[in-house]
Amino acid sequence: DAGVIQSPRHEVTEMGQEVTLRCKPISGHNSLFWYRQTMMRGLELLIYFNNNVPIDDSGMPEDRFSAKMPNASFSTLKIQPSEPRDSAVYFCASSPGTLNYEQYFGPGTRLTVT
Amino acid sequence: ILNVEQSPQSLHVQEGDSTNFTCSFPSSNFYALHWYRWETAKSPEALFVMTLNGDEKKKGRISATLNTKEGYSYLYIKGSQPEDSATYLCAFIGNQFYFGTGTSLTVIP
Numbered sequence: 001d002a003g004v005i006q007s008p009r010h011e012v013t014e015m016g017q018e019v020t021l022r023c024k025p026i027s028g029h030n031s032l033f034w035y036r037q038t039m040m041r042g043l044e045l046l047i048y049f050n051n052n053v054p055i056d057d058s059g060m061p062e063d064r065f066s067a068k069m070p071n072a073s074f075s076t077l078k079i080q081p082s083e084p085r086d087s088a089v090y091f092c093a094s095s096p097g098t099l100n101y102e103q104y105f106g107p108g109t110r111l112t113v114t
Numbered sequence: 115i116l117n118v119e120q121s122p123q124s125l126h127v128q129e130g131d132s133t134n135f136t137c138s139f140p141s142s143n144f145y146a147l148h149w150y151r152w153e154t155a156k157s158p159e160a161l162f163v164m165t166l167n168g169d170e171k172k173k174g175r176i177s178a179t180l181n182t183k184e185g186y187s188y189l190y191i192k193g194s195q196p197e198d199s200a201t202y203l204c205a206f207i208g209n210q211f212y213f214g215t216g217t218s219l220t221v222i223p
Contacts, residue, residue, distance in 0.1 A: 100146040106157060
């Protein structure tokens with residue numbers, strides 16, 4: 001298996017623009033997690049899905065952030081409008097179960113908002 | 115926000131030395147504890163998921179123990195090698211998901 005795939009790997013955008021990050025989980029995994037890594041706050045869970053359904057979105061910072069999982073093989077994290085403080089590395093991870101299973105991380109998307 | 119603390123923050127050891135570090139977490143509402151190994155410029159790599167008080171897990175030279183009643187987990191590395199150099203991160207899962215700030219390990223050849 002290719003592992004968790006994320007795209008793009010790098011994104012540079014101007015403040016106010018819409019940003020869409022994409023994730024393809026490992027085939028057969030039924031949980032998907034979106035994380036954000038910043039210098040100030042470290043690694044934070046934003047949202048996780050189980051069987052394509054959002055289970056916990058309490059980590060989503062504000063209404064500008066939204067995440068979808070239309071099917072078992074694809075998820076998006078959208079920021080609209082983007083702000084400079086959204087600059088971070090965004091990781092996607094998938095797991096064959098819920099929170100008591102190992103998670104497999106993708107390579108991350110480095111987002112820079114100018 | 116709950117406190118998940120890792121100590122020490124950083125550690126330098128000589129190749130061949132054994133070492134250990136700690137993850138402290140709330141002793142209430144425990145569901146699971148994850149340990150990750152995170153090399154610079156890479157993604158976190160799962161080491162262990164621990165769920166039961168008294169759990170001990172081992173993967174090669176790395177092992178971990180769990181005490182949910184007192185709220186701590188130890189990670190041990192036996193005979194450290196330069197390739198063990200990384201940040202070791204724990205994550206507490208209770209009502210929510212909280213990461214520690216990590217222990218940065220440098221193994222000096």
